[in-house]
Amino acid sequence: MSNHSPSTNLQSHFADAAQQADAAKLGMWLFLVTEILLFGGLFVAYAIYRAWYPEMFFNAHEYLDITLGATNTVVLITSSVTMALAIRSIQLDKKKQCMNYLIITVVLACVFLVIKYFEYEHKFHLGQLPGKFYTFEGIEGTNPHIFFSIYFAMTGLHGFHVIGGIGFITWLITRVKRNAFSSAYYTPVEMAGLYWHLVDLIWIFLFPLLYLIS
């Protein structure tokens, strides 16, 4: 048991660092599966109401700004690339580079939220609010408030996940700064990467479903 360096953070109930890293990764993947099913409920609601009210969904979606949506997609995909590169850098023991990539990722995530804020702001202004607060007149079709209920639920839940990701990655930046990770131990960076890619992956589906209805 003495041949493990302290930098691998080996806990006593694991046989070796590889077993510990594998366990963490399996746990993270299980967590991602729960995330898929958490969002899944909203996808079910979306599918059912879109099938019931296709015209209303089409009319309502025209009030979403495709340019902003597409920009956000680009922002999030780019942040996913930088996150993947951050992991690659720490695998190669390039800590400085890793930190830079993580910082870019956080900045891009903030850009995503700022753009989202302007989109929300505009809708609040028009009265396109969820449920009983909906006051906008001008969308033809049955019950357009349901579209906005689902829109805000989906993007809102996604937004909370982006905020969570920002917190997680910011914490990583402080840890990288304190030299906590190396090519021998970078499990938390890898976990953050998996989480962040999933957030990206969900947006990859949200974008066409909400912004590109025909």
Place this chain on the structure above:
Amino acid sequence: MNLPNEAKINYLNYPKGLKSWLLTVDHKRIGVMYLAAITLFFAIGGLLALVIRTELFTPDNMFLTKKMYNQMFTLHGAIMIFLFIIPSIPAALGNFILPIQIGAKDVAFPRLNLASWYIYVFGSLFCLYSIWEGAVDTGWTFYTPYSSTTDTSVVSMMLGVFILGFSSIFTGLNFIVTVHKLRAPGMTWYKMPLMIWGLYATAIIQVLATPVLGITVVLLILERTLGMGIFDPAMGGDPVLFQHFFWFYSHPAVYIMILPGMGIISELIATFSHKKIFGYKAIAFSSLGIAFTSFLVWAHHMFTSGQSEFAAMIFSFLTFFVGIPSGIKVFNWVATMYKGSIDLKTPMLYAISFLILFSVGGLTGIFLGALSVDIHLHDTYFIVAHFHYTMMGGTVMALLGGLHYWWPKMFGRMYSEFWGRIACAFIFIGFNMTFFTQFILGTRGMPRRYATYMDQFQPLHGFSSIGSYVLGFGFLIMAIYLIHSLRNGKIASANPWGALTFEWETTSPPHPHNFEHEPKVTHGPYDFDTVLREREE
């Protein structure tokens, strides 16, 4: 780590102090803490049940208003389901047993394990707060649109359920990773005790289904606060959709409750029949089969809800498939007992009670899965009797059997065998008096969830209520002798039952690190034929 006085120390007395318990990451202590918590909530839920049965003694309102009655059965249901039965076997007994049975030092994520206990306590506080603020009166299923309009405190109850969901997910996640990554050398998948297979299948459902409950209660909270309209018919939404969401979790959840119980029964029957389990792989894979099938049958709770007739037909058809893996298990257990050397100790009495009661519960489930019959029996006492036979006659009997079986291992003391058998008899008889009567009430048309009823049902209701007191008395006896045994019981040996799984190779109670020496797999978990012969020679 060097531990003082190697022979005397165990997980209960080392390290000492309340703080060492509250900050422990030892799975055994967390299991015991869960056990204390679920016992508390079982007592609360049980007392509520006695209040309900007392109210139902007479046809008219006795001492509860109709609204209070609604709140009582809602709280009974919600507490029993979310606070007691879902965490009961996995989080209390499973936490204690799982790592030891596979020869691990702890679960994969000990701190997450502790967090799950605190999250459980935190969530339960929300549920208790909701009682104080205005107890929910919707029934434990929280159906819309009533739950989005009632003036009781649905939101805090929902927050509680949401938080409890995380606790359940973390337990499940921990177990899956532990089983995959921390088995002792030589512990292959087919050498694992069947309890582990049961817990593993349970954990899969916990991970896959619980997030859907999470999003369901979030949507219900939004429905109440923002008037989302997704589940509200007045707002162009669909209340039946809520039922789909709810049962997508809650049907698999009944298997979260029963599967680990089935795992315990496999252990008990093999150990007390002193015979190799019949059909190991069949029992193991039927657990996974049940876990998978459980996701395909949820809408059989909704046959009278106004869902499409087509869907009802398909779900009714699929429901019958659940009977197959359950039947496989029952047949294998009976086959294990056949020509075994059966020792009728208290745990085995509970195992036999389980076989009888669960078979009744399972077979009446077939009645209810049949579309045409269900239209007649839906929302009657027949349903109430059915799920108490599966949940209480199944899971709780298994829990009690497992609790007695592992009691010497957990606390190092034997309970009183004599009083154990007496209590078991009271519980078995009281249970059947209470709930078999309700099958008859149900077929005669007595609807569930009513505080008052027609005079003609009084004799049956009265009999059922008396049964519930007998049942409660059985639990009282059990509480007394178990607590008494903690200090005064006979000191337990390492292996009082002559069982062959890993937990009996360590001391009772176990060492803080489970095993003083790394355990070695020398035989399968149920190789009574070869091991007993070797011991004789």
Place this chain on the structure above:
Amino acid sequence: MSDSKNNTIHILPLSLYLSIGSILLVLTAITVWVGVSFDFGPINLIVAMLIAATKATLVALYFMHLKYDSKVYLSLFIGGILFLAIFIVFTMLDTMRRQDIYEIKGTPLNNMAEMYQGLSTVDSISDSTDVSTDVSTIFTDTIQTDTTQQSSDIKID
């Protein structure tokens, strides 16, 4: 440290990450272009979902390293999606076929929430205990009468 067969570290070349990233951006451009400039009806949805699925697959295989890691993670991921598919398909077996026997069951009871009809202000919707009982009586009425009258029959006293 990383000699376990599940945990071999794959350090992928920089160019791979960059090219996957560019493919993702190009696919985003294509999906926007198709969505804005063409109208194939329902085929649009299929095209958009196919592109999204391709993008998701690329992210999962390369960024999340599923292509190189233990297949347990891949099967978990696919399993999660499979159960989500079960959820969607089985629920839609109900919601899409409610009108099989009674046409009125085809869509939710109230095709026009009361807040659009000037019958009630937005503020009083929270007071909807009465509303839901009203709607249910209308529901039973309209089964016997004309299904197209459904929404105009709603009255709130």
